Amino acid sequence: MLYLGVPDSNEAQLNVVRALTRKFRLHPALSLPDVVFKCPFHFTGADFYALCSDAMLMAMSRQAEQVEEKISKFIPLFTPSIFLSHNAALLNQAQSSNHPYPITPHYYLSEMALERDVQVLVTQDDFDLALSQLKPSVTESEMQHYTYIQRLFSSDISNETHTDAA
Numbered sequence: 001m002l003y004l005g006v007p008d009s010n011e012a013q014l015n016v017v018r019a020l021t022r023k024f025r026l027h028p029a030l031s032l033p034d035v036v037f038k039c040p041f042h043f044t045g046a047d048f049y050a051l052c053s054d055a056m057l058m059a060m061s062r063q064a065e066q067v068e069e070k071i072s073k074f075i076p077l078f079t080p081s082i083f084l085s086h087n088a089a090l091l092n093q094a095q096s097s098n099h100p101y102p103i104t105p106h107y108y109l110s111e112m113a114l115e116r117d118v119q120v121l122v123t124q125d126d127f128d129l130a131l132s133q134l135k136p137s138v139t140e141s142e143m144q145h146y147t148y149i150q151r152l153f154s155s156d157i158s159n160e161t162h163t164d165a166a
Contacts, residue, residue, distance in 0.1 A: 006041065006042060006043060006044050006045070006138075006143065007041075007043070007045075007048075008041055009041075010033070010036050010037060013036040013039055013041075013043070013048070014032060014033055014036045016045060016048045017032050017035060017036055017048055017051075017052060018032060020048060020049060020052040021052050021122070024052070024056060024122050025119060025120060025121050025122065026121065026122050027121040027122060027123040027124070029123070029124065030122065030123055030124050030127070031124065034124065035051075035124070035127045035131070038128075038131055039051070039131070040136070040140065041143075042136060042138055042139065042140045042142075042143040043136055044136075044137050044138055046137050047134065047136050047137055047138075050134060050137075051127070051130050051131060051134055052130075054130035054133065054134065055122050055126040055127045055129075055130040056120070056122055056126075057130075058122075058125075058126040058129050058130055059120050059121065059122040059123065059126045060120050062126070063117075063118075063119075063120045066117075067105060067108065067109065067113070067117055068105070070108070070117070071103055071104075071105060071108050
């Protein structure tokens with residue numbers, strides 16, 4: 001049996017988080033060392049995976065909300081009641097835009113979106129929110145118990161090795 005333990009220093013935790021976020025687009029103001037400094041030392045690899053995944057999910061949700069907000073701004077422009085209450089120039093502009101009504105997220109993303117609309121940047125706030133909602137898979141007391149068992153087995157094995165050699 002091999003006991004790997006958990007990252008037991010901020011540097012080890014940072015290495016795990018860097019590995020898990022290597023394919024993420026991170027906001028330039030994001031500080032991964034600040035993220036891991038807030039993490040307890042009983043976080044397992046699975047906890048760090050959940051933290052990073054949840055932070056990405058937060059960023060994606062935020063980006064989707066921003067796109068939905070942009071799309072909603074087009075709806076009044078194409079609503080028939082607007083045509084009745086605005087001047088002919090606005091009517092001509094809306095009719096000549098060649099956009100379908102209603103504008104769907106799919107259409108917006110494929111035909112109208114700018115690079116910044118589809119680029120998901122994970123921010124410090126995304127990590128902070130994910131961390132505040134994360135429930136560790138192992139409590140601190142459970143981690144102490146596992147460490148005790150690991151030491152117990154390690155000392156038994158080393159005693160057996162010394163006994164066999166004698």
